[in-house]
Amino acid sequence: MTLTADLVEIEVQPTVRSKVYTPPGQAGSVVTVKARYDNFIGGRWVPPVGGRYMPNISPVNGKVFCEVAKSTAEDVELALDAAHAAKDAWGATSLPERAAVLNRIADAIEANLEMLAVAESWENGKPVRETLAADLPLAVDHFRYFAGATRSLEGRSTEIDKDTVAYHFHEPLGVVGQIIPFNFPLLMAAWKIAPALAAGNCTVLKPASPTPWSILKFAEVIEHIVPAGVINIVTGPGGEIGKALASSPRIAKIGFTGETVTGRLIMQYAAQNLIPSTVELGGKSPNIFFDDVMAADDDFLDKAIEGLVLYAFNKGEVCTCPSRALIQESIYDRFMERCLTRIAAIKQGNPLDVSTMVGAQNSAQQLEKIESYVKIGREEGAKCLIGGERATVEADVADGYYFQPTVLQGNNRMRVFQEEIFGPVLAVTTFKDEADAIAIANDTLYGLGAGVWTRDGSRAYRMGRAIKAGRVWTNCYHLYPAGAAFGGYKISGVGRENHQMMLEHYSQTKNLLVSYSPKPLGFF
Amino acid sequence: MSDHTSTAETTARVIATPVAERAIHELVAARGKLMFFQSGGCCDGSLPICFDLGEFLLNDRDVLLGHVGGCPFYIDHRQFEAWKHTQLILDVSPGLPEGFSLPAGDTGHFVTNARLYCPEQTPDLGAATE
Numbered sequence: 001m002t003l004t005a006d007l008v009e010i011e012v013q014p015t016v017r018s019k020v021y022t023p024p025g026q027a028g029s030v031v032t033v034k035a036r037y038d039n040f041i042g043g044r045w046v047p048p049v050g051g052r053y054m055p056n057i058s059p060v061n062g063k064v065f066c067e068v069a070k071s072t073a074e075d076v077e078l079a080l081d082a083a084h085a086a087k088d089a090w091g092a093t094s095l096p097e098r099a100a101v102l103n104r105i106a107d108a109i110e111a112n113l114e115m116l117a118v119a120e121s122w123e124n125g126k127p128v129r130e131t132l133a134a135d136l137p138l139a140v141d142h143f144r145y146f147a148g149a150t151r152s153l154e155g156r157s158t159e160i161d162k163d164t165v166a167y168h169f170h171e172p173l174g175v176v177g178q179i180i181p182f183n184f185p186l187l188m189a190a191w192k193i194a195p196a197l198a199a200g201n202c203t204v205l206k207p208a209s210p211t212p213w214s215i216l217k218f219a220e221v222i223e224h225i226v227p228a229g230v231i232n233i234v235t236g237p238g239g240e241i242g243k244a245l246a247s248s249p250r251i252a253k254i255g256f257t258g259e260t261v262t263g264r265l266i267m268q269y270a271a272q273n274l275i276p277s278t279v280e281l282g283g284k285s286p287n288i289f290f291d292d293v294m295a296a297d298d299d300f301l302d303k304a305i306e307g308l309v310l311y312a313f314n315k316g317e318v319c320t321c322p323s324r325a326l327i328q329e330s331i332y333d334r335f336m337e338r339c340l341t342r343i344a345a346i347k348q349g350n351p352l353d354v355s356t357m358v359g360a361q362n363s364a365q366q367l368e369k370i371e372s373y374v375k376i377g378r379e380e381g382a383k384c385l386i387g388g389e390r391a392t393v394e395a396d397v398a399d400g401y402y403f404q405p406t407v408l409q410g411n412n413r414m415r416v417f418q419e420e421i422f423g424p425v426l427a428v429t430t431f432k433d434e435a436d437a438i439a440i441a442n443d444t445l446y447g448l449g450a451g452v453w454t455r456d457g458s459r460a461y462r463m464g465r466a467i468k469a470g471r472v473w474t475n476c477y478h479l480y481p482a483g484a485a486f487g488g489y490k491i492s493g494v495g496r497e498n499h500q501m502m503l504e505h506y507s508q509t510k511n512l513l514v515s516y517s518p519k520p521l522g523f524f
Numbered sequence: 525m526s527d528h529t530s531t532a533e534t535t536a537r538v539i540a541t542p543v544a545e546r547a548i549h550e551l552v553a554a555r556g557k558l559m560f561f562q563s564g565g566c567c568d569g570s571l572p573i574c575f576d577l578g579e580f581l582l583n584d585r586d587v588l589l590g591h592v593g594g595c596p597f598y599i600d601h602r603q604f605e606a607w608k609h610t611q612l613i614l615d616v617s618p619g620l621p622e623g624f625s626l627p628a629g630d631t632g633h634f635v636t637n638a639r640l641y642c643p644e645q646t647p648d649l650g651a652a653t654e
Binding site (some may be wrong): 028054064208210237238239242243258259261262264265280281288362363365368370372373379380413415418419420421445451491496 | 637
């Protein structure tokens with residue numbers, strides 16, 4: 001069974017369906033764990049200036065498994081010092097050398113793919129079958145894509161007249177700040193780091209407070225591959241070091257993925273320093289199923305049913321989670337019956353078991369939030385079709401943060417249809433016709449992703465163009481290949497990722513306007 | 525709390541539990557005045573984000589829902605449209621905040637719970653824009 005992306009070509013084989021990975025740090029695990037981790041600054045492991053550390057909890061079992069630096073603004077300054085010391089040499093590195101470094105990062109991730117996949121699963125709670133088949137292979141591919149993109153980086157020139165030429169060169173911005181969320185700790189890091197480095201920049205990256213460790217395992221893998229100071233990682237509380245980084249006058253750009261109000265705060269800091277920002281923010285993505293998906297009981301219908309159930313991918317902790325299913329009313333009962341059967345068959349539990357499909361929510365905070373949304377939904381009159389409670393799982397992981405895959409039936413005015421729950425909770429409703437589907441799909445503050453399922457190519461095209469979202473998956477969902485631009489309409493963000501246009505986002509344009517004429521202008 | 529009486533407590537757009545009130549007073553004593561802005565979901569978990577007063581720049585359409593512990597509590601005007609039939613109840617849960625919010629005490633974070641207004645209460649709600 002291919003999990004997410006055709007291009008990944010990694011399949012979960014039936015023969016390995018019973019495998020359960022040993023928890024990191026235990027004898028026999030593919031992942032070693034130190035008691036305590038420092039910041040990765042200037043190619044070295046640097047203790048936090050204040051000497052403080054914070055516990056890092058695995059959501060799999062709710063237990064602390066290591067400590068990471070609880071950094072302060074002083075540590076951000078150290079990272080900025082290292083990045084500034086490295087930026088001139090890295091910015092002057094030839095394109096072939098830059099591409100070679102990116103390819104070596106990709107090779108190193110690939111060589112350690114299983115270790116990093118288990119580490120990320122342990123820290124985030126996502127099923128290891130997803131990290132093995134999606135997160136890590138996509139991260140590898142992302143670095144290779146930008147290695148290729150950097151080789152194709154071309155300036156343009158314009159012959160203004162026969163003696164005057166405008167040359168345009170890409171120049172690195174210098175040092176950039178990057179802040180990433182907890183839901184894809186390594187893939188989000190790849191999305192940020194690869195284009196920044198490809199364009200010749202050095203980065204100071206702050207991982208999310210709940211997932212600081214797997215990125216440090218990544219740093220262990222690449223520490224001797226990347227020149228010192230090009231990648232710097234500082235862990236700690238968002239309110240303190242996130243602010244210190246985003247508001248620093250020593251960064252030339254801030255890249256952020258996260259929540260919408262925080263995105264506004266990031267843009268505010270950027271405005272105060274007159275630097276550019278790109279922000280990828282929240283979503284409440286509609287996933288639209290037209291009646292013709294049931295015209296035959298075939299592979300396509302099977303794919304469409306899985307397409308609805310993909311709301312539970314990564315336990316719903318995805319900005320583009322297809323969390324609003326809109327189903328044409330003429331097929332609603334029959335289609336939902338098939339979907340609910342598929343949802344009921346989801347295997348939930350220990351994420352380190354390769355047969356597990358839905359793992360643990362990232363934190364107790366997320367779990368409580370999901371519960372409170374289901375309560376609000378019920379108060380608003382939504383009908384719970386399946387799930388709705390915390391999940392009971394194996395005894396050895398029973399203290400982890402598990403929530404049942406849930407479906408709430410209601411209408412688009414309910415808060416559970418309007419707000420990003422960030423859990424395995426689907427809000428489902430019906431529509432009459434194409435116009436109704438477009439109206440409901442666009443009746444949201446957000447515009448990050450959407451899905452359209454139909455056998456009618458013309459309708460798929462019309463819908464795709466009418467939905468106000470940065471990406472409309474058509475007869476597919478949750479594919480994230482490098483080379484397909486990703487970003488938000490409306491309050492889902494500003495800017496795009498995942499495409500070579502990112503090189504523009506991470507470059508200055510230098511124009512040399514050159515006169516080859518020996519003649520004066522004649523004004524003076 | 526009685527859900528069907530029309531007191532200020534039941535019709536206010538935002539109220540705070542005693543635990544949240546205490547956390548606010550301690551924070552104010554330590555840092556000075558504060559403000560809250562309701563987040564929009566996603567990774568920040570639909571949490572209220574607590575800032576030093578003035579840290580977050582307001583626009584002309586942000587909605588002032590009320591005051592908690594003497595501190596203003598705001599929400600985006602578009603989000604308000606989706607939330608206005610619910611009363612927000614500020615509380616404290618264990619665990620440090622995962623986003624940019626100030627913590628509630630040494631080990632907690634602020635949360636907003638919600639309660640649906642009863643139909644007879646809703647008309648009592650005046651405009652709350654600032």
